[in-house]
Amino acid sequence: MRNIVIENNLKNKSYQAIEEALKQESLDSLLALLDAQSNRIGDVAAQELVKRRQTSIVVNAILSGDIRTKRGKIRSMFVLKSFGRHCEACDAAYLKLMRDRSFDVARDALFG
Numbered sequence: 001m002r003n004i005v006i007e008n009n010l011k012n013k014s015y016q017a018i019e020e021a022l023k024q025e026s027l028d029s030l031l032a033l034l035d036a037q038s039n040r041i042g043d044v045a046a047q048e049l050v051k052r053r054q055t056s057i058v059v060n061a062i063l064s065g066d067i068r069t070k071r072g073k074i075r076s077m078f079v080l081k082s083f084g085r086h087c088e089a090c091d092a093a094y095l096k097l098m099r100d101r102s103f104d105v106a107r108d109a110l111f112g
Contacts, residue, residue, distance in 0.1 A: 018040055
């Protein structure tokens with residue numbers, strides 16, 4: 001619910017304003033915003049997770065099914081790809097995403 005309020009408040013803001021606002025948000029809020037309809041908000045949330053070096057929380061969200069939309073899954077893969085092979089737990093997340101019903105998600109998980 002709180003994420004809908006955040007998304008509505010930031011909907012027409014610039015990238016810089018969104019980035020400033022999301023710096024203060026919790027990890028749970030950032031994870032939920034990966035599923036945002038707005039490309040700006042979802043992409044900035046993914047970038048903020050990369051800056052905070054939060055791969056394990058993203059892996060856990062993928063494995064538990066908390067990230068539900070195609071956009072959210074693709075953004076979560078961006079976070080994982082940012083750390084390359086330094087994330088051993090990422091393999092399980094990629095395997096789950098390879099079985100996704102969305103062709104784009106499965107293809108990106110398989111081929112990067």
